[in-house]
Amino acid sequence: MPEKKIRVLIAKPGLDGHDRGAKIIARALRDAGMEVVYTGLRQTPEMIASAAVQEDVDVIGLSILSGAHNTICPQLMKLLHEKGMNDVTVLVGGIIPEADIPALKQSGIAEIFLPGTSTQDIVDFIHKRVA
Amino acid sequence: MEFSGNLYHCLVPSSGAMRMSEQRKGSTQTVPPSEASSANREPSAKEQAWEKNTLQPTLEQSPERQAEFTTISGHPIRRLYTKADLPNWDPDRDLGFPGEPPYTRGIHSTMHRSRLWTMRQFAGFGTAEDTNQRFRYLLAQGQTGLSTAFDLPTLMGYDSDHPLSEGEVGKCGVAISSLADMEVLFDKIPLANVTTSMTINSPAAVIWAMYLAVAEKQGADWKKISGTLQNDILKEYIAQKEYIYPPEPSMRLVIDTFEFGVKNTPKFNTISISGYHIREAGSTAIQELAFTLRDGLEYVEWGMRRGLDVDQFVPQLSFFFNAHNDFFEEIAKYRAARRIWHKAMVERYKSKNPRAWALRFHTQTAGCSLTAQQPYNNVVRTAIQALAAVLGGTQSLHTNSLDEAWALPTEFAATIALRTQQIIAHETGVTNTVDPLGGSYFVETLTKEVERGAWEYIDRIDAMGGMVAAIERSYPQREIAEASYRYQVAVDKKEKIIVGVNDFVAEEKPLDVLQIDETVAHRQAARLKKLRADRSQAKVDRRLNALRTAAKGKDNLMPFLYDAVKSYATLGEICDALRDVFGTYEEVAIT
Numbered sequence: 001m002p003e004k005k006i007r008v009l010i011a012k013p014g015l016d017g018h019d020r021g022a023k024i025i026a027r028a029l030r031d032a033g034m035e036v037v038y039t040g041l042r043q044t045p046e047m048i049a050s051a052a053v054q055e056d057v058d059v060i061g062l063s064i065l066s067g068a069h070n071t072i073c074p075q076l077m078k079l080l081h082e083k084g085m086n087d088v089t090v091l092v093g094g095i096i097p098e099a100d101i102p103a104l105k106q107s108g109i110a111e112i113f114l115p116g117t118s119t120q121d122i123v124d125f126i127h128k129r130v131a
Numbered sequence: 132m133e134f135s136g137n138l139y140h141c142l143v144p145s146s147g148a149m150r151m152s153e154q155r156k157g158s159t160q161t162v163p164p165s166e167a168s169s170a171n172r173e174p175s176a177k178e179q180a181w182e183k184n185t186l187q188p189t190l191e192q193s194p195e196r197q198a199e200f201t202t203i204s205g206h207p208i209r210r211l212y213t214k215a216d217l218p219n220w221d222p223d224r225d226l227g228f229p230g231e232p233p234y235t236r237g238i239h240s241t242m243h244r245s246r247l248w249t250m251r252q253f254a255g256f257g258t259a260e261d262t263n264q265r266f267r268y269l270l271a272q273g274q275t276g277l278s279t280a281f282d283l284p285t286l287m288g289y290d291s292d293h294p295l296s297e298g299e300v301g302k303c304g305v306a307i308s309s310l311a312d313m314e315v316l317f318d319k320i321p322l323a324n325v326t327t328s329m330t331i332n333s334p335a336a337v338i339w340a341m342y343l344a345v346a347e348k349q350g351a352d353w354k355k356i357s358g359t360l361q362n363d364i365l366k367e368y369i370a371q372k373e374y375i376y377p378p379e380p381s382m383r384l385v386i387d388t389f390e391f392g393v394k395n396t397p398k399f400n401t402i403s404i405s406g407y408h409i410r411e412a413g414s415t416a417i418q419e420l421a422f423t424l425r426d427g428l429e430y431v432e433w434g435m436r437r438g439l440d441v442d443q444f445v446p447q448l449s450f451f452f453n454a455h456n457d458f459f460e461e462i463a464k465y466r467a468a469r470r471i472w473h474k475a476m477v478e479r480y481k482s483k484n485p486r487a488w489a490l491r492f493h494t495q496t497a498g499c500s501l502t503a504q505q506p507y508n509n510v511v512r513t514a515i516q517a518l519a520a521v522l523g524g525t526q527s528l529h530t531n532s533l534d535e536a537w538a539l540p541t542e543f544a545a546t547i548a549l550r551t552q553q554i555i556a557h558e559t560g561v562t563n564t565v566d567p568l569g570g571s572y573f574v575e576t577l578t579k580e581v582e583r584g585a586w587e588y589i590d591r592i593d594a595m596g597g598m599v600a601a602i603e604r605s606y607p608q609r610e611i612a613e614a615s616y617r618y619q620v621a622v623d624k625k626e627k628i629i630v631g632v633n634d635f636v637a638e639e640k641p642l643d644v645l646q647i648d649e650t651v652a653h654r655q656a657a658r659l660k661k662l663r664a665d666r667s668q669a670k671v672d673r674r675l676n677a678l679r680t681a682a683k684g685k686d687n688l689m690p691f692l693y694d695a696v697k698s699y700a701t702l703g704e705i706c707d708a709l710r711d712v713f714g715t716y717e718e719v720a721i722t
Contacts, residue, residue, distance in 0.1 A: 010722075015283035015299050017372025020413050020499075023612055024619050026722040040720035041372055044295075066283055067538070067647065071298025097538050098641045115503040115536045116632040118623045 006130050007057040011039040011048045013076070014068045021093055022063035028119035029061075034126070045072060049079035052088060058130045061122075064094040069104065077108040089129050093117070174215045186210075203457040203627065204415035205617065206580070212572035220575060225470075229565045232477070234469035235578065236566035237524035238489040243562035247275075248520075249527035250552045251328060251493065255280030255305035256539050257651045259315035262305040266320060268542065274549055277320070278328040278529060280304035281338070286373045288334040288706030291655035301651035303539065304330075308655065309701045311662055313341040314348070323351035327358040328403070328493070328527075333375040335362035336384045337705050340692040343396070359400035359449055359493070362388055365426040366405050368602045370412035370611065372718065375706060378599050380713035384688065385430065386437045389444045391689035400449040402430060403493060409607075410453035411499045413615020416464045417581055419453060421588030422598075422607050424471050428589070429598040431480060442484035445476065449526075450492035454516040456500050459577055461516070462568060465523030467582035468492065471589075494520035495529040503536035505631035506642050514551050521555055522568055528552055538644035605721055612721060659701065666699040674698045675708045682712040 010026045012019055019041060026038045037055050039048065052060050060080075064072060069092060080088060092104065093113040101112050110129060113122055174182070200208045209216070227233055230240035239245070252274055254265045266277055282304040284296035290308040291300045300306050307313055317327075322345065331338045339360050346356050364381040367374045374381065385402065392401035406423035414422070427448065434444050450468065454461050472490035476482040496516035501509045510533050517530050530548040532540030540548070556562060568574045595601045602608070621627045628634045678691040695705050 015287050015289075015295060016303075017367075017374075018412070019372060020411070020615055023722050024413075024616055027612075027616055028619070030722075036722070038720055038722045041718070042295075066299055067302035068283075068298035095537065097644050097646075099644075099646075115501075116629070118633065119619060120623055 006034045006059065006126060007055060008034050008036045008059040008061060008126070009039065009048070009052050009055055009057040010036060010061045010063070011043050011051070012041050012063050013043050013045065013048060013072045014064060014066050015042060016064070016066040016068075017041050018065050019063070021065070022061075025061055025063070025093065025119065025122065029123065029126070032123040034059075045076040045079055048076055049083055049085070052080065052085060053083050057088060059089045059091065059126055061091045061093065064092060064096070067095070069094070069096055070100060073104050073109055074107045081108075089126070091122070091125075093122075171218065172215045173218065174213065178213055178215060202416070202460040203455060203618075204417065204460060204614075206415070206417070206460065206577075206584075208577075212576050214572065216572055216576040217579075220579070222570070225579075226569055226575070232485075232488060233473045234489055235466050236569050238469065238491060238526075240565075242524060242565040243521070243556075244565065247556050247562065248525050248552075249276040249326070250274050250549060250556075251276040251278045251527045251529055252545060252549055253278040253280050253328075253330065253495070253529045254545070255282070256303075256645070257301040257305065257648060258654055259305060259307065259312045261301070261648075261651075263316055263318055263320070265542070265545075266316075269545070269549065270320070270325070272546060272549055273553065276326045276328065276527060279316070279330060281329075281331050282306045283373075284308075285338075285702060286331060286333070288337075288375050288702060288710075290659055290701050290703035291652060292659050293703055296652070300655055302647055306651065306655050307338065307341070308659055308703065309662055309699055310341045310344055310696045311658070311699060313338075313345050317342075317345050317349075321351070322346045322349055322356055322358075328361070329358070330361045332361055332364055332367050332371075332373055333381065334702060334706055335360050335364075336388050336689060336692050337696065337702055339388060340689065340696045343693065344697055353396050355398060356396060357398040357400075359403050360388065361405060361451070362402040363405045363426065363451075365429060365598055365602065366408050366423070368716075368718070369409055369422060369426075369607045370414075371408040374716050374718075376709065376713040377716045378602065380682075380709075381716075382433050382599070386433050386439075387687045387689050389430075389434050389447065390437060390439060390687055392447050393439065393444050397447070399447065400491075401444075401447050403449050403451045404430065405451040407451050407453045407495050409611065410455060410497065412611050413499075413618065414611045415614050416455065416457070416460050417584035418588065418607075418610055418614060420464050420468055420471070420581060421585035421592075422611075423450065423452070424468065424475070424585060425589050425592045425598050425601075427472065428475055428479070431476075432597070435480070441476070441480050441482050442487055445480075445482065445487035446484065450490055452492055452494050452520075452525075453497050454494045454520040454523075454528075455497040456512060456516065458515060458519050459574060460581070461519040462523045463574060463577035463581045465492070465494075465520070465525065466574075466578045467585060469524070470578075470582055471585060491526045493527040493529070494523075494525040496520070496531045498531055498535060501531060501533075501536045502629060502632050505637065505639060506533050506536065508631055509533040509536070510547055510551065513548065514555070517551055518555055518559070518561065521561055522566075524566065534642055534644055537642055539647070541643065541645045605719060608718075608721060662699055662701070670698045671695075671700045671704070675700055675704060678705065679708050679712055682709055 026036045030036045089110045229236040283299045285307045291306045388401045404427045406419040410419040469490045473488045476488045496513045532544035532548045534544045592601045674695045681691045
């Protein structure tokens with residue numbers, strides 16, 4: 001029997017439209033055999049949480065480059081908790097100052113991937129986490 | 132403060148494209164055109180003798196490091212370029228002289244010997260007061276022009292107190308919600324003397340109306356003021372994605388600014404047709420060049436359809452390119468850009484005005500090339516990229532700061548970036564002569580190849596019915612996504628090396644980065660509340676209604692926007708009035 005595919009939601013929250021990273025990750029995870037749903041641009045935390053429930057995903061990947069991570073991430077984590085999605089792995093990639101990382105992890109973000117991360121490292125992290 | 136380093140950066144920094152992947156062969160992807168040229172080579176007897184007597188024995192003893200050498204865009208590069216690579220090349224026709232067609236060597240006869248490029252550092256963060264201070268600091272350090280970065284709510288036409296602005300106010304640029312903010316932004320900066328560039332697109336006409344209102348208030352003559360409005364909506368649909376309205380009404384707003392500019396502000400660049408963001412989104416150099424120039428042709432054609440005279444409005448169109456890591460490919464790109472524009476203006480639009488033939492451009496070093504790892508290396512990258520822009524004949528330049536893969540730049544980092552330009556200008560000697568690389572077998576061959584590759588794309592987009600039609604079928608978006616992914620795969624496989632990222636990795640200490648004051652949003656909200664209480668609401672309503680009515684018809688909207696901003700209607704209110712009439716745009720997301 002084939003193994004169940006890992007389901008991932010790649011989301012681009014906030015007003016920023018720079019989607020190069022989100023698209024590359026979506027494609028790399030798909031090439032690594034995962035099922036990937038890409039939300040498109042300008043998703044509010046509510047939209048992302050609802051999509052995560054609807055798509056029943058194992059992982060949510062947020063691409064944030066605008067500096068709005070300290071606002072967006074805690075909001076999303078709270079909504080996921082309210083919807084009972086406590087076991088979903090939430091990852092963040094983008095421009096995140098080092099000083100902000102501890103608080104983001106504290107809020108429940110599983111890992112933060114900074115510029116320069118290879119797509120393989122992200123694939124490996126997900127496999128390990130969602131095995 | 133650069134968008135590039137900050138926003139254009141992605142989860143993974145990347146910067147160009149690679150060899151074609153097997154699965155894509157036969158698709159629409161452009162094949163690098165240079166193989167064809169090398170196939171036609173007829174090396175001289177002396178070159179053949181060199182190959183036999185000197186080269187072959189060397190290769191037998193020690194083979195080259197790689198089987199194939201390519202630019203960062205995946206464009207193949209030969210071992211050696213000689214006369215044989217330029218069989219039909221005519222220096223009088225293809226190179227010409229500086230300040231004359233086809234402008235390969237530059238648009239001025241003396242280039243940087245008479246006037247250096249404008250050192251224009253992009254800056255903007257926090258409130259108008261914060262950015263006004265940084266502007267005045269940069270001018271005091273010898274910067275010669277201003278360039279404004281707006282925050283995301285402003286770029287998307289939302290006021291700072293809109294719910295969607297939460298978390299974004301003042302973060303990657305300055306928050307401007309009304310004329311009152313704009314007055315503070317340019318306080319004690321004489322717009323009659325300082326040229327200002329404004330990086331704003333979908334709401335460009337509104338922000339420009341605010342700028343003109345400040346200029347008027349300062350007593351500056353509109354006929355004399357100069358600066359640049361980015362106002363390039365096409366590349367928003369293609370790459371940067373900060374659009375509000377659908378293409379048709381968006382293009383109308385752009386052409387309204389052209390028409391208004393011809394009559395009222397003849398020295399102002401009403402648009403900066405931008406390849407920068409296309410490149411940052413992951414395109415190759417040829418794609419950047421081709422899509423940008425084809426965007427330029429699209430604007431020209433829409434302007435002509437409005438009844439504007441090419442020879443009158445085209446001199447007010449300017450360009451904006453990226454300066455990426457691959458030194459010679461970038462130089463070839465700028466030289467080819469001038470040649471293509473000249474040819475298009477003369478042959479396609481029968482322009483009679485040399486001022487419309489000469490492509491003027493701003494350059495910014497590649498934000499997406501900056502690494503978060505070993506950030507001081509970014510000073511070196513930026514210096515080399517800036518040098519390419521100067522050797523390519525740029526009219527103005529922004530150099531990125533070393534810390535922009537982490538945050539907006541500190542004053543320390545921004546100062547080094549400016550000093551980098553000053554060192555190139557005053558210490559290296561590269562400004563002593565015009566187009567010092569002209570006549571190089573390699574540079575001339577690469578210029579020809581890049582030019583040919585761009586024309587192939589332009590022809591393809593013409594066949595689709597133009598750029599708006601191509602965008603609607605996601606053609607440039609798909610080409611860029613492909614190139615961007617190919618490059619990432621090459622970096623992941625270490626076929627392309629990024630120092631400090633996939634090789635030469637080291638442990639390091641964290642950098643001190645700029646923290647944006649989290650009270651900015653509250654201060655902006657309080658200011659907006661006061662503004663709305665102090666102004667005449669009846670006047671605001673009247674002018675917004677007049678704008679709505681005009682938007683439904685065909686009148687030029689600039690005078691209506693000007694009246695609306697002068698009543699202190701906010702950016703969000705004005706953009707909402709146009710949303711009521713034009714609707715909004717949503718793209719089909721492709722991955």
